Amino acid sequence: MPDRDDERTELDRDLARLAAATARLDADDRFTEAVLRAAAAADDPLARVARATGDLAPDAAFTEAVLRAATAAPPPARPAMADGIVRSGRAAIVVTALAAAASVLFFLRTQRDVDTAILASVETLEAIE
């Protein structure tokens, strides 16, 4: 049965062996990069969130739901140019018709005035003769 000194010596020997075996331990460059990334992420909550949400994806049912929603209601018909003309033209047609009627009335009235003036002139000439 070894005494305590022998045990300590054996323990010391084991520790020394382990120390020697691990003396050349070193991390490669990727470790530095990883530490720097982690440090930056710890400092910047947005970077941490970006990393934590990097794999976000909806499950397969999402595609089906989108396709159902997209194709359920037919796309609204594109407004044709004629639609705009018809819509805006209704008022224009009424205004144009009123203007045309007013023009005809004005023309007839003016024509009558001219005729009256000519007749008056002719009568005056005949009276002089």
Next chain:
Amino acid sequence: MGAESRGHVIVDLRLVAARVAGGDDAAFRQIVEHTRAPMYRLAARVVGDLAEAEDALQEAFVDAYRALREGRYDGRSKVETWLYRIVTNACLDALRRRRDTPREAPAEPRFDGLVSAEARVALRELDALLAALPPQDRAALVLVAVEGLPAKEAAAALGCSEGAVEQRLVRARAALRARQTEKEAPHA
């Protein structure tokens, strides 16, 4: 099975988009399956809530489908870039709705079967961190600092100039720093 799932065939989604425009509804499935993961991630990060992200994303995909059918995608940008903008807009709408009508209780997500517990915790943390920011500033910060987009692409997604994105980033970071300082200040 979509070509992209075989792993060695690069799918040109512009061609797929052209098929959708031509009335091929099945082609739209290919677009959704190809882009759903990055778009889900984007929506979840911008909105900070899975249920709202799912609603916003579904709305965005429906908008995209209609736009394709109506010939409103001109094919000049990549489909993914184009979708990025549509999803960002849908998320901004969701954030504005939340601002105008605060939630009583968060809804339950429906399609989160693949989401890890760590991601859920991170999203809650993100939502709490960004809660006080205006929607546009919040989206700019997420696009650049979390999604890792360059300012130019973030600007394209937000529909603004690069300068505007930089301004939003400065404002958002300053607001977060001020909030952090407030939290760390000793209580009087």
